[in-house]
Amino acid sequence: MCAKDETSRPKMAKPGRSFTTLLFFVCCLLCLLLTRGQKDERMSICHLSSCGSPLADDGKVYGMCQGRHGLQVWGRCCVNVTENTHNFTVGLDLSGCNIHDEFFQESPLLTLTHLQALVLDNNPITVLSSEAVAGLTELNYISVPTHSNCSCPGGEEAWNHLIRSVNTTLCLKQTSTCTRYNEACPASSSHCVEDGPGLFLCLCKEGYHGYKCLRQGTFPMSAFLAGLGSSTVILAAVLWVLLRRHVKTA
Amino acid sequence: MASISQMWRQLKSKYSIYHVFVFLLTFFSYAFFHATRKTFSNIKTTISSEWTPQFCNATEPCLRPEKIWMARHLFDSSSDAEPFLGWLDSTFLISYAVGLYISGVLGDRFDMRKVLSLGMCLSAIVVFVFGCLTEWIHLYSQPVYVILFVLNGLLQSTGWPCVVAIMGNWFGKSTRGLVLGAWSACASVGNIIGALLVSQVLDYGYEYAFLVTSAVLFAGGIINFFALVPSPKEVGLPEPEDGDDDDDDSEPSGEEDENGVTPRTPLVQTDTDPPVTFTQTRPQAISFFQAVLLPGVIPYSLSYACLKLVNYSFFFWLPFYLHSQYGWKETVADEISIYYDVGGIIGGMIGGYLSDRMKKRAPTVVTMLLLALPSLWGYSASPNNKTINAVLMAVAGFFIGGPANLISSAISADLGRQDLIKGNSEALSTVTGIVDGTGSVGASVGQIVVPLLHKQLHLDWHWVFYFFILMTLLTAVCILPLLVREVRSMKCFLNYQLRRQAAALVQDTHRPHSLNS
Incomplete structure (x- = not known):
């Protein structure tokens, strides 16, 4: 409901229509309460x-x-x-x-x-x-x-x-900051992205992630645990039958 | 062909399936321990870049977004992290040395299978927390790392005394040199396993290198718990022959017949036939101070302290030396330094075999150590040629790593099962702990002295080698009293045998006469 009203907000906010202006302000208040996000900030910067x-x-x-x-x-x-x-x-x-x-x-x-x-x-x-x-x-x-x-x-x-x-x-x-600093991002794992005047970002290349983009791919955790776990159980069982089954305990 | 099948029969009569699996289980247990250590040394570069922000200054802009490039500040730069990494190495060695004295004592008092399994599992957990959990929860703190490394050193120390003691329980003195010489390859194999595992998973993140090696160590602990038989007594097999074999002049084949009576195929053995030599009460463990005072323990401990200093300095510094002295790439340096290990394994096996045949260890060890002196000098003068360097390195490894392997395994086992305590008490694990613990103290001293000589005093690498030569000489000097004693007893034995043979000859010449008459 809010979003819908918001789109019509600038149109309605013309002077001389007191009822719609009131409705607009009520809705704005609602929006402010509900979304507290970028939109109210933008609104406030437009109406300092x-x-x-x-x-x-x-x-x-x-x-x-x-x-x-x-x-x-x-x-x-x-x-x-x-x-x-x-x-x-x-x-x-x-x-x-x-x-x-x-x-x-x-x-x-x-x-x-x-x-x-x-x-x-x-x-x-x-x-x-x-x-x-x-x-x-x-x-x-x-x-x-x-x-x-x-x-x-x-x-x-x-x-x-x-x-x-x-x-x-x-x-x-x-100007293009990335052209100016074209060597700055570690080329093996990251690439340069413009980020406003004089600024650039080094973002991880496709497939790279993590701090300093040092990581590549995802570790096959479940496969590793399943493989290691099952082989441990099998090996332990086989070796127990072969060896420790014969141990005489007091 | 006939001789091979004969040898095979001899082997089968001497060794059971237990021997095979005890060898493999202890071998891989210690290999996995070493693999987790190797993990740390191989991820040092990665972990120091994880701990630090990306470098930036006036000309090189700081990279953004901050979250990716600048968020972590355990150290300002990778070069600041380097001393801390060295510190962690020393911390590990010191706590490992202290731990060895304790674990050895524990191994003789509790079930070695349980001590070893517990040590492996707990150490795996500590390694997991150090390398994986801290990364997952983004906890980067120097005190936490140091505490975890101290704990890891203590827990890892359960490995060596237990595995050597178990091997000593199963393999008798007559073959111990060769068997344990071959078995000593476990540390090097562990390094290779560790390096391979790390290189396989490092791309996923350094924490997975720790995860994989620690999980494998944990699995090894569990398998040991269910499979390892620490002593032949537990399955009703006799203990191997031991003690000083001066009067043991029987031929090996005769011995075999004796052993052939024992159940060499225990699989068939059912619960219904009670084992002959099985004893349920375990002999009382020797006290720590009694163990120290056993003949040979102090000289060998001191000598091993000197030798392990040299050996570990090679282990830690060789790649760096090659890199800085010859300007070889680090990966090349890492590859070439493997030849030192190769030389050490071969040296351990050949030295072990020779000492088995001589039935004396000291002469072999001292001879090898004396030959180590020129080999060290020769290595320090190696030209800038990879092949020649690798060969000289293997020679140095043969004469330094070989005796080091012998002392830490076969000789420790001999000392712990010598005649004085045979059958009356358990000393094997304690003695191994003392010898290797003293050795590790030496190794940690080396970790301090080598960088001091090289970096602080800015001395030439030659001085480091002179220091190594001095320490190797000291190693030989420490064993000298034992050498003198053993050579003297060998002379006596030889005289005795010669006299006996002469007497037998005289008898033989007389007997037919009497029979004929």
Whole structure:
């Protein structure tokens, strides 16, 4: 029931329909209680209380949402609503939301795996680490305030284009980290997978598993135990008949 | 052909089905013990990478996800884990040495079958916990590993005194050298079994290497419990001939006839015919200090301490020496170092056979040890050639491993069944424990001294070899008093026999005359 309502949520949340808005909030509360998962987090990041104003209509996120079919503005987010099962956020504009460095401590962006554009203009952040945007492989547009320290996550090598202006720094199009560190993963058992700007993962190759991908295949436990157990019993029985049966005990 | 069938008949009359299975059961019991030890030395590389995070620094990025690459921090790096692994080896040797003294005493007081079975099963459980359970529950802790290794050393020590004592019970002194010389191959065979099992299952994870070897050891313990007959007395067979055979000038064939009377096919023997020599009361066990004071025990224990030091240093350091001295790959070094074992087995058998024929062990052992000195020197000067090195290594193994095998098995059994205590008390297992325990103390000293000489003092490998030569010489010196005594008694015996033969000759020349007349 919740999931169904959720899909219609962005449509219904238009101003002027007080009854449906009420219904929406009741359902949201229910959803919050029931699923406490990624969805409420995404919802909350789209409706941060620290953001005073709604999404400005001259930004990148607003623009990308207008241009394409199936995308809808929802709070500070641009959400893809074409898939019925779940929505995903493709754009997030948190400009002017008073975001500090502490905001990223609990990795709030981790669940927005399809995020393509992130705008953080006019915020007092000093550094945007690559860990904050870890796993966001589709992220191809970041706008951060130009400070002394604050730069594109993952460093300059992680981006194809870096456009620095007085107020903002734009990071455009991620480079392939795996190409840069192509020798880093132990080649015999693992392979490299992109994991966002400047980051990569070493995942176990097909058939390998465990810590450091040291294990290969599964041990035939039942066959081993059955084989050893039965041969032990047979051998013990045969040898008892041959040898110890003749022992005279006091 | 005729001689072969004659030999076969002799063998059949001398050995029953029990002898065959006692040989096999004790052989594989100790082999499985050794297989679990070999497991540990062969998975050292794998286990140290399981204990540590993947290496990373400024130029090499730390790998992610952390759970796969960086989660374990028992040590910072594999090279930090190395001293700990060496430590575990020394811990094992020390607790093994202490355990040998205890297990030997236990073996003479309780049923050796039960002591051995229990030792095997419990040791299997400890090995399982060490290598498998800790991995399954992800418990990586240095104190836990050390405690488990101490326990393992104590439990593994039940093996040697019991199996040697059981072999000593079944095989008499006249064949003991050869039989036990061949039987001593069990340690090397165990190493091979261990190495094979490990290489078969290591891909599934190192814990399965421990699982397989410990499960096989456990199974061996169970089979022993149901099958092993520790003494011929238990099935109504006579004990083998023993003691000093100075006056035993009867021909082997005559002996055979005597033995032929005994039931050599006990399978046919039913419960209805009561065994002739069967005694239900077991002789009282000798005390530990009485055993120490038995003639020959102290000299042989001390000599074995020196010799096992050299022998085990070879066992532990040979692959590393080959790797560092000649730059050979570790797998190649491992393969070539097998020739040391091969030499040791052949040396043990040939030395054993010769000492059987001489009816004296000390002359053979001392001769071999004296020949070991030039062979050690020759090996240290080996050129960088794998074939020549392997040959020289086999020669060194022949003259060092051979006497070591002899002392730890055949001679220990002789000492524990000598005339002084024959029939009155049980001493075999205690004596074996004392000799091998003292030997293991020496081996653990070697584990400390060799790295000290080589790594701490940065001395050339030659100094290590000079140390080995010195220790081998000391081994011979410790046996010298026994050699003197044995040679003297041999001279007396020879004189006696010569005189007797002369007397017989004189009689013979007289007899026909008297008959004729």
